[in-house]
Amino acid sequence: MSDSKVYQYPRYYAIGYRWNTDVEADFIATCVKLYGSESLPAPPARQAGAKRFLDIGCGSGRHMVELATRGYQMTGIDLSPEMVAYVKEEAAKSKLPITASVGDLRDLKVTGRFDAAYCFMDTFRFLLTNKVIVSHLRRVADLLVPGGLYLLDFWIPHQWDQMSNEIHQWEQTEGETTVRVFYLQHPETVDPIAQTFEDELVFEVREGDQTKEIRGGPTRTRLILPQEFRALVDNSGVFDLMATHGEFDVTEPLSRESLTWRMISVLRKR
Numbered sequence: 001m002s003d004s005k006v007y008q009y010p011r012y013y014a015i016g017y018r019w020n021t022d023v024e025a026d027f028i029a030t031c032v033k034l035y036g037s038e039s040l041p042a043p044p045a046r047q048a049g050a051k052r053f054l055d056i057g058c059g060s061g062r063h064m065v066e067l068a069t070r071g072y073q074m075t076g077i078d079l080s081p082e083m084v085a086y087v088k089e090e091a092a093k094s095k096l097p098i099t100a101s102v103g104d105l106r107d108l109k110v111t112g113r114f115d116a117a118y119c120f121m122d123t124f125r126f127l128l129t130n131k132v133i134v135s136h137l138r139r140v141a142d143l144l145v146p147g148g149l150y151l152l153d154f155w156i157p158h159q160w161d162q163m164s165n166e167i168h169q170w171e172q173t174e175g176e177t178t179v180r181v182f183y184l185q186h187p188e189t190v191d192p193i194a195q196t197f198e199d200e201l202v203f204e205v206r207e208g209d210q211t212k213e214i215r216g217g218p219t220r221t222r223l224i225l226p227q228e229f230r231a232l233v234d235n236s237g238v239f240d241l242m243a244t245h246g247e248f249d250v251t252e253p254l255s256r257e258s259l260t261w262r263m264i265s266v267l268r269k270r
């Protein structure tokens, strides 16, 4: 789990992570058309109404707002009460079909049936053991319609010697507020047997002539390798791995040439 302090600041999170949200929403919508229940030779009987998506670890709700604007019915859960309160405020302001509640991805208490679920931006790596990962996959499958999709996006090391030694930073501005996000990995915390290590988010926030730093504090996360992930999905017995990508682009499969540090996977419920 991550109770990183940065997740207590949803507005700063929303500013810092706003880039690429429309591309990521395009990816979700395209995958649903390409691989979702409608693409099956005999599509299951359709339920009336808009397609329903579940956002697991929804954060500030950036994908939910974008997808709700496009006509999807959105449900999100997140461990952080501050994030959930922020999503509810945004939904009320925009009158979009979004509901959010506090919840834990290790023990999903959501009700309803969804056409697709997704868990983006490394949130999946808060599941620390194989047992917990497989049980999470089975629980998500229970919440999906036949042929429903589960889309995942998490960091993978690009080279073996980078197992836990990466730093990324970027900056985003909205109005008077600039948020610089630092993602740090702490190599000294690596447990090579459990394949876990600590990483950390730090926000440097500039508002007018004021600057402050919010250190998230270290969070233990899992390192999941591509072939291991494939085996875990097989082991779950409930999903087929339809595709893996290195970018949010359905035409670009994950390959040695992929330039990013993430693996984006498309799972379809059996």
Ligand SMILES: C[S@@+](CC[C@H](N)C(=O)[O-])C[C@H]1O[C@@H](n2cnc3c(N)ncnc32)[C@H](O)[C@@H]1O
Pocket: 001, 002, 003, 007, 017, 056, 057, 058, 059, 060, 062, 077, 078, 079, 080, 083, 103, 104, 105, 106, 119, 120, 121, 122, 123, 126
């Ligand atoms: C890196 S953010 C990703 C947010 C969003 N998916 C996005 O792409 O912007 C990780 C989110 O996961 C939430 N989180 C951490 N541990 C969790 C858990 N055990 N169950 C549910 N949410 C969790 C955090 O509060 C945070 O909002």
